[in-house]
Amino acid sequence: MEKLLFVCSRNKRRSLTAETIYRDNTVYDVKSCGTNTGARVKITAGLIGWADKIIFMEKRHKELASKSFGDSLAKKQIYVLNIKDVYEYLDSKLVDKLKLKMADLNLII
Template identity: 45%
Template sequence: MNILFVCSRNQWRSPTAEKIFQPVQEHVFRSAGTSEQARIKISAKTLVWADLVFVMEKKHKQQLVSRFGTTAREKEIVVLNIPDEYGYMDEELITMLKTAVTPYL
């Protein structure tokens, strides 16, 4: 399964998620951001690639639906409710991600 993690700037939350789940061999993981300043910007191609999408906040899901319409509506998008207050590979962030995402794997 192709799994995509989305946050705003693709600097801390979604890259952390991509990194910590990378060892799970059954799936392929990528990350992207919704902001114009994102390290890797979300694209329609990336969204089509994903079988399952995890967004950090409700606003990210709204942005995906607003920008990509039917493509986003047809995807399973899970809102993790993880605020933008953690650094890359922050231990608390890792714990939250593992707790929220592991049941879907």
């Protein structure tokens, strides 16, 4: 089973929503985290090592992670969804956008 790691800023809305909606998926094992110091679950080398594919909500999340974990990230398949932080947790528009962008990347069937 492939492992997906979703990353946003605080791991309270976007990445947590992605983890929630895909947690029962039979193709992928999913986790989520955030780049900010006060994130619910903070990104770590261990989480990066665990993941096969890392999906960042914005380019700046990838850039922040690259500063601390550049070598580890270089060995991973990286995706950026370009989903801004304008949604609440499990917002139906966020769910729809996540599903559409994941389908566009052929990540979720």
